[in-house]
Amino acid sequence: MKxxxxxxxxxxxxxxxxxxxxxxxSVPILSGLKITATSKEIIFVGSNNDISIQKTVxxxxxxxxxxxxxxxxxxxxxxxxxxxxxxxxxxxxxxxTVEKNNVTKIKSGxxxxxxxxxxxxxxxxxxxxxxxxxFTFSAGDLNSxxxxxxxxxxxxxxxxxxxxxxxxxxxxxxxxxxxxxxLAIKELKLAGxxxxxxxxxxxxxxxxxxxxxxxxxVEVILKDTQALFKSHNLLxxxxxxxxxxxxxxxxxxxxxxxxxxxxxxxxxxxxxxCSLIESKNKVVVLEVKDKQAVLTVSSPEVGQxxxxxxxxxxxGKDIKIAFSYKFTQDALSAFxxxxxxxxxxxxxxxxxxxxxxxxxxxxxxxxxxT
Amino acid sequence: MKxxxxxxxxxxxxxxxxxxxxxxxSVPILSGLKITATSKEIIFVGSNNDISIQKTVxxxxxxxxxxxxxxxxxxxxxxxxxxxxxxxxxxxxxxxTVEKNNVTKIKSGxxxxxxxxxxxxxxxxxxxxxxxxxFTFSAGDLNSxxxxxxxxxxxxxxxxxxxxxxxxxxxxxxxxxxxxxxLAIKELKLAGxxxxxxxxxxxxxxxxxxxxxxxxxVEVILKDTQALFKSHNLLxxxxxxxxxxxxxxxxxxxxxxxxxxxxxxxxxxxxxxCSLIESKNKVVVLEVKDKQAVLTVSSPEVGQxxxxxxxxxxxGKDIKIAFSYKFTQDALSAFxxxxxxxxxxxxxxxxxxxxxxxxxxxxxxxxxxT
Numbered sequence: 105m106k107x108x109x110x111x112x113x114x115x116x117x118x119x120x121x122x123x124x125x126x127x128x129x130s131v132p133i134l135s136g137l138k139i140t141a142t143s144k145e146i147i148f149v150g151s152n153n154d155i156s157i158q159k160t161v162x163x164x165x166x167x168x169x170x171x172x173x174x175x176x177x178x179x180x181x182x183x184x185x186x187x188x189x190x191x192x193x194x195x196x197x198x199x200x201t202v203e204k205n206n207v208t209k210i211k212s213g214x215x216x217x218x219x220x221x222x223x224x225x226x227x228x229x230x231x232x233x234x235x236x237x238x239f240t241f242s243a244g245d246l247n248s249x250x251x252x253x254x255x256x257x258x259x260x261x262x263x264x265x266x267x268x269x270x271x272x273x274x275x276x277x278x279x280x281x282x283x284x285x286x287l288a289i290k291e292l293k294l295a296g297x298x299x300x301x302x303x304x305x306x307x308x309x310x311x312x313x314x315x316x317x318x319x320x321x322v323e324v325i326l327k328d329t330q331a332l333f334k335s336h337n338l339l340x341x342x343x344x345x346x347x348x349x350x351x352x353x354x355x356x357x358x359x360x361x362x363x364x365x366x367x368x369x370x371x372x373x374x375x376x377x378c379s380l381i382e383s384k385n386k387v388v389v390l391e392v393k394d395k396q397a398v399l400t401v402s403s404p405e406v407g408q409x410x411x412x413x414x415x416x417x418x419x420g421k422d423i424k425i426a427f428s429y430k431f432t433q434d435a436l437s438a439f440x441x442x443x444x445x446x447x448x449x450x451x452x453x454x455x456x457x458x459x460x461x462x463x464x465x466x467x468x469x470x471x472x473x474t
Numbered sequence: 475m476k477x478x479x480x481x482x483x484x485x486x487x488x489x490x491x492x493x494x495x496x497x498x499x500s501v502p503i504l505s506g507l508k509i510t511a512t513s514k515e516i517i518f519v520g521s522n523n524d525i526s527i528q529k530t531v532x533x534x535x536x537x538x539x540x541x542x543x544x545x546x547x548x549x550x551x552x553x554x555x556x557x558x559x560x561x562x563x564x565x566x567x568x569x570x571t572v573e574k575n576n577v578t579k580i581k582s583g584x585x586x587x588x589x590x591x592x593x594x595x596x597x598x599x600x601x602x603x604x605x606x607x608x609f610t611f612s613a614g615d616l617n618s619x620x621x622x623x624x625x626x627x628x629x630x631x632x633x634x635x636x637x638x639x640x641x642x643x644x645x646x647x648x649x650x651x652x653x654x655x656x657l658a659i660k661e662l663k664l665a666g667x668x669x670x671x672x673x674x675x676x677x678x679x680x681x682x683x684x685x686x687x688x689x690x691x692v693e694v695i696l697k698d699t700q701a702l703f704k705s706h707n708l709l710x711x712x713x714x715x716x717x718x719x720x721x722x723x724x725x726x727x728x729x730x731x732x733x734x735x736x737x738x739x740x741x742x743x744x745x746x747x748c749s750l751i752e753s754k755n756k757v758v759v760l761e762v763k764d765k766q767a768v769l770t771v772s773s774p775e776v777g778q779x780x781x782x783x784x785x786x787x788x789x790g791k792d793i794k795i796a797f798s799y800k801f802t803q804d805a806l807s808a809f810x811x812x813x814x815x816x817x818x819x820x821x822x823x824x825x826x827x828x829x830x831x832x833x834x835x836x837x838x839x840x841x842x843x844t
Contacts, residue, residue, distance in 0.1 A: 182776065189750055207777065213784075215779070215781050216782075217777065217778070217779050218778045218780075219776065373562070373564060377559070377563075380558055407590045409587050410585070410587075411586075412585075414584055
């Protein structure tokens with residue numbers, strides 16, 4: 105294998121596929137990324153247990169020459185090392201030449217690197233997924249799903265299904281995430297056959313980082329154990345999580361006794377100050393009483409914080425309720441509205457947060473017993 | 475104690491004295507900073523085993539009111555907590571009121587914080603140092619000493635004296651630092667009586683971060699075990715290191731067989747790429763031969779890097795010498811010259827790096843036996 109490639113093109117391609125490479129791998133070859141040069145394109149592949157990414161660089165695009173292949177072939181090179189190296193290369197033109205025993209010579213200006221490579225034949229094959237797209241959405245839609253729901257996924261593997269984002273396609277797309285202490289739902293208007301799958305939240309987070317253009321269309325093909333996300337010169341494979349995602353609709357209360365509409369940024373700053381006190385379970389108490397709303401956190405060691413809310417409207421009964429300031433801040437981060445609305449039933453029942461204008465997002469937080 | 479203070483003034487004062495507060499303290503009160511309000515000023519003090527910092531905020535300066543004292547007194551408050559808190563306060567006016575048992579109420583806008591404080595009487599006293607300045611230098615001079623020598627200090631406490639910057643006042647000031655594998659010397663033209671003390675490098679690094687104005691004059695008063703650095707509204711105390719700093723002048727070779735003058739940035743970038751390969755002892759081999767100069771690093775696992783230098787001039791004999799790329803990069807960081815000059819004796823003798831124009835700085839690096 106022998107080819108030349110432009111530095112910026114190489115940095116971008118390596119930057120995309122390296123998202124699929126884990127810092128710790130069980131098999132040494134998985135620390136590598138596979139590079140294949142053909143007469144038409146150069147293909148970069150990275151892979152771990154959960155996801156695989158293939159990025160194709162056409163030799164020419166829109167009349168620009170991006171790479172030049174002198175001899176077809178393929179090799180696997182240490183991804184982390186290559187990624188650091190390419191950023192530090194002195195010149196814009198880089199040549200790759202595979203020599204004996206997969207040793208790969210990389211030249212740029214007066215720098216010559218001889219890297220020990222792995223044989224490409226030993227690199228795992230990508231899943232075989234073909235067929236029509238189950239649905240198509242934009243990179244921007246994907247980003248809002250990730251930004252507005254992914255934080256609510258479980259980080260422990262105790263119930264693996266809860267580490268995922270449930271995609272429920274039925275009269276539109278509902279993305280649902282819960283770690284059983286909170287729940288985030290994002291709804292999108294989308295056409296497609298009814299489908300219900302759960303994709304590891306980490307996979308969708310990585311996928312959402314790949315796109316520069318938020319308008320880019322992403323085709324989604326769902327199979328039994330795998331999902332394939334296809335866009336321009338990109339294939340992104342993720343395994344699906346096994347099991348049935350919990351039915352969450354029954355958790356959402358429908359009648360409320362107290363509604364608090366409040367300035368989002370002001371509340372977020374107040375919660376941020378509350379988080380300075382390391383309280384048990386990161387708990388803040390909200391008390392709505394006598395037309396005041398006060399957040400309180402206290403710790404026997406450090407002291408106490410009281411935040412009197414400003415710029416709010418209350419409807420309904422007084423309430424005193426304890427909840428995680430961390431979860432509430434995460435939930436607030438899903439909104440861009442000037443004001444958000446908290447809907448409470450009573451002290452020990454979950455409450456809902458909605459944006460003043462945005463109704464595609466629902467956040468639910470379980471209170472804490474104090 | 476009761477006073478009001480402007481947020482920006484408070485952030486600055488806390489930011490200065492917190493440099494003297496260690497994240498881990500043996501005595502809880504040392505995690506705090508002492509605040510004293512008098513009829514003229516508010517005084518902030520932070521302290522650890524090595525350094526103490528006192529920053530004074532006059533109630534009024536240049537006609538601007540910075541603070542207002544309603545009741546004199548003092549208290550000690552957790553420094554880390556206070557520092558995070560003051561940055562997050564919602565309004566520009568902040569009031570402090572000490573209540574019963576050193577509980578201190580901090581109010582800003584609609585936020586009320588009650589912090590558990592320590593009694594100020596239990597806070598350690600500052601050293602008593604008075605008298606004439608031994609010498610005076612500018613914050614800019616101090617910064618160049620730190621930037622151009624401090625990296626060469628030992629980090630291990632095996633020989634404590636080597637963790638310091640030796641200040642040798644004799645026909646000017648020589649700042650000398652060595653960890654016994656390399657040596658950095660900075661010379662300054664300064665007047666003063668002959669003195670020779672060694673100050674912990676960490677202390678001078680912290681001191682150099684305090685100043686915004688590089689022209690600011692700093693008076694230095696040296697006593698038996700302590701140094702006091704005095705400038706506008708600031709007292710900075712550092713302990714002196716015990717023992718005799720090694721005599722280094724005999725280490726500096728005076729005749730050389732090979733001189734390599736090379737573009738500093740190009741060499742630094744090449745060493746930076748060399749550092750991608752984790753070789754034993756971070757060693758690079760420089761070979762000067764047949765009017766070429768090549769840096770080589772290799773590792774059996776990863777591969778090999780060869781960097782052919784560009785833009786260089788060689789005088790004298792060919793040489794092949796192995797040295798730490800880390801130490802050499804540190805040494806290069808002391809210069810701003812376009813070109814630097816390496817002066818070699820032979821493969822197993824220390825070599826010297828000098829700037830093309832700057833002759834106040836000398837860097838010496840010991841080679842590595844391979």
